[in-house]
Amino acid sequence: MHLTYEILPVDEIEIIRDLCNELMAFQKSKSYITPELFDSMNFDTRLLPSLKSAIYNHIVVVKHSDEPVGYVYSNISPKETYSNDFATFFDLESVSKNHVGCLSQFYIKEEYRQYGIGSKLFSMSREWLETFDDIEDYFIFVSNGNNSALEFYIRKGFTVSHDILGGFITVLRNNSSL
Template sequence: MMPIRYELVPDDQISLVKDLCNELMIYQKSLATFRPELFDGMSFETRMVPSVKNAKANHIIAAMDSDEIVGYVYSNVSPKEVYSSAFATFFDMDSVKGNDVGCLSQFYIKEGYRSMGIGSVLYDESKKWLDSFDGIHDQFIYVSNGNDAALNFYKSKGFKVSHQILDGFITVLRNT
């Protein structure tokens, strides 16, 4: 295995992470103890593409082993209203200080590459980018049910559990 390198993925090349994004949805469904069928309608086309389009700014970092993408993190800055839809309202709009929020939206590392420090590098790069926006005070991370490793990882990085949505299908973490 070569040293892992990290590359910024431009918005117009998000299809580079399509396979991993779809793998993430399958992985989340495999861990879900509650309403796993909700993942059946989730894919790169239904989750990432609309999110990238709705965001004011996007940040995708790929972890590369030679020419293979073995992990990625996707963060964005979006108008807070994006997080209120027919699917769910993700947080109390009045609790957000500004008009926009930061979100660490997707994070996935292929099996066999976990517990090697790649997640911490991807997280740190994402957090540095989110923190670079002066007007963004509120940052959120959404963890699907059953993904205790992710929940504990984000807690270890200082995020706090805020609340649950969709009757516990998703746990919302917040930076404050």
């Protein structure tokens, strides 16, 4: 299997539209707590606003024969970004710096899972996040029902911090060196 990993410029983000929408459908299929919240979540309502509110964005797409089969999106954002009309994702007072790192979206088509692609994408995201010396807090938000993702991130050194929205999202945190 010939796979390529490419850092995607923001102006080429459209290439992952379908993957992002598949991610939202996948999350809804796994969800057992208010799955209807995913009905309005898609590329236009989740990824694009996140790109605009972040200070720095990093998108890595993995392709099989030029076909996108997975991606990871990470960002550096003001901590206040994570307190909005939808939810307050963490106690802002618990973050000493003005900005946080976030592994925001991560998706691999089902038939490409279990080949180490997730670990490679995670490592590329982690390496990028670590280039920001002034970031101490890193977050990942896992939708309810996605136990394999939760276990994956725990194996990678993140710990469960708390749940929000009645358990709809589990917040994972790592506030030391990734």
